[in-house]
């Protein structure tokens with residue numbers, strides 16, 4: 226489908242411009258439907274963007290925030306995406322937003338996925354905004370090459386909701402929204418930084434199997450245009 230590249234001089238400039246774009250999309254959703262939703266990624270890339278976004282004026286009490294994916298670890302674990310969002314986004318002006326975690330204190334990751342799917346249904350689809358990241362192995366969300374549930378995660382016929390993923394490169398078992406849940410977000414962003422990630426993107430844009438670089442599913446088949454935000 227369509228991908229539009231937005232390149233910036235540095236991460237701070239990117240964080241500001243991406244926050245502008247996201248606030249515009251969330252404000253439009255509130256004006257049109259009375260509420261707004263955003264699914265965000267974890268990892269090392271989004272920290273500065275989260276901090277910038279959290280300081281922006283908006284009726285945050287009408288905004289629901291969730292995660293694109295999560296590790297099967299509680300929120301006090303340093304590797305938790307929830308913790309990253311808690312410390313960098315759910316503060317300042319954005320403190321009044323509602324947050325839906327994916328991690329559930331269930332006996333198994335499978336059970337947690339069922340509970341999280343049920344709980345996040347009330348957010349409503351499509352998401353107004355989904356911000357994806359990308360790993361150096363070409364994964365996005367928790368769609369990992371060689372992942373245990375990769376085929377189901379990428380299948381456009383799989384239902385919206387959360388499924389489990391285990392993979393060599395993933396560390397802990399993961400919880401991830403399916404491709405069908407994310408690909409039609411009203412604003413669909415791929416946020417990457419560094420020359421290395423730009424090179425990975427170029428490889429993903431070349432011919433090759435989706436399962437080798439699952440970000441290809443988004444670049445090739447997302448219903449919404451993919452807005453790529455990049456800085457060196």
Ligand SMILES: O=C1O[C@H](COP(=O)(O)O)[C@@H](O)[C@H](O)[C@H]1O
Nearest residue numbers: 266267268269270294358359360
């Ligand atoms: O495992 C994950 O990694 C990706 C990319 O993370 P980064 O550290 O390279 O920015 C992230 O998008 C995803 O949400 C996270 O769970």
